[in-house]
Amino acid sequence: MTFADLGLSDELLAAVNDSGYTEPTPIQASAIPSVLMMRDIIGVAQTGTGKTASFVLPMIDILAHGRSRARMPRSLILEPTRELAAQVAENFEKYGKNHKLSMALLIGGVSMGDQMAALEKGVDVLIATPGRLMDLFGRGKILLTGCSLLVIDEADRMLDMGFIPDIEEICTKLPKQRQTLLFSATMPAPIKKLADKFLDNPKMIEVSRPASTSLNIKQYLVPVSGSAFKKRDRLRQLLEQEEVQSAIIFCNRKTTVRELNKTLRQHGYKSGEIHGDMEQPQRIAELDLFKDGTINILVASDVAARGLDVKGVSHVFNFDAPWHPDDYVHRIGRTGRAGATGVAYTLITSEDAENIANIEKLTGQTIELLGDGPASTAAAPSDDTDSAPAPRARRGRGERAAPRARAPRTTAPVEETRVQAAPAEEAVRDEPARAPRSRDRAPTRDTQDRAPPSTQRSEALRRDREEETATAGDWNGPLPDFLNAIIGG
């Protein structure tokens, strides 16, 4: 099976070919012909299954004929988060490069001026988050009466975020004669109801067992004391003993994201952060730095858990075990994408027993518990920081995780608004995501930018220690049952 078998146009096939894809994924193979035949679709699929291309590709061919009129978009794609919306826009740019389709990205956090101007000119594709779409609609900037193709993406996430009433309202403003595609990783009752109400004789496409995790991802649990300092210490040990190409580190709280990124940077790591309290331009800028390899560690809230597609993410770390098992599946799905292998570590404290049990129940697999090996010296007194560093033997080899490579960030990028709504530059996107790491030879003492050895390290540790606030219980009592079960105790 090739893309050529799916009924797509030659121009489109050329663009697909240029992007390096030869074989459609299962969801693409079954969805694309049906979409081209104008059928309604329910796609039950996780992100990472090629879901986005399964609607973007046929939409480009469908929209190739006909012309847009002012304020009357011809199609609408709804996404739960701004990042996802931007990502879909990138896909349209990539695959639509041989077509002359116009699109507008309607997301919050960026100025409305460009968006309104685009609408006024008329667009073929509207890609939007519900809030901004409703806002602009309320201002009379959009007419949805000419919108004959609707995509509701990540419907279960929309539900979680309370968007369903908005979605319903939007649906009623579209013409009744239209094609509707709905995608969701799971099909809870409210989503079924939504589908019943707004889809017409949909074709059901289910590609992977919901909530399954990719076999390409090796998963580990890492027991650790609940203290924030010790967790950070343990995390850094993991970062150093692993061959981290690039990593996303998830935290449950935005404050934790900020703190962790700060201390990682103090320790010389090339890290950045992303969470919902940041200005949108800054979120985009940070993501771009991560994509182009300027930073190789992204500390993130769950804003980045779902759907985010960055090539070459070798590791996912859960600094906090996620509260909801679904989130675990989504988070670790940021690695091991497109056939690559990935590793996922989850730091767990004594309080996470139930969360982990739920995750294992959901995924139907037990996650390997990492032994309390030498790397867990975090438990030992580490006041005299430099004298008791993490196992050096296991790092070295020039694979030092993160020599500081750029000056601490100033606030400058925040003010720059030019990055905003514009979809990311094509050129950057398709580069091999990461600059080749210096996985070279012996650790040559190369001077200049390299984080100076001991002094910086101990200074950073001292500051880290000072910021220690949490005093959650250490892992001292008996191991919870689920752990005993795993290690056979």
Next chain:
DNA sequence: AAAAAAC
């Protein structure tokens, strides 16, 4: 419990 989304 948190996070996400409109000014």
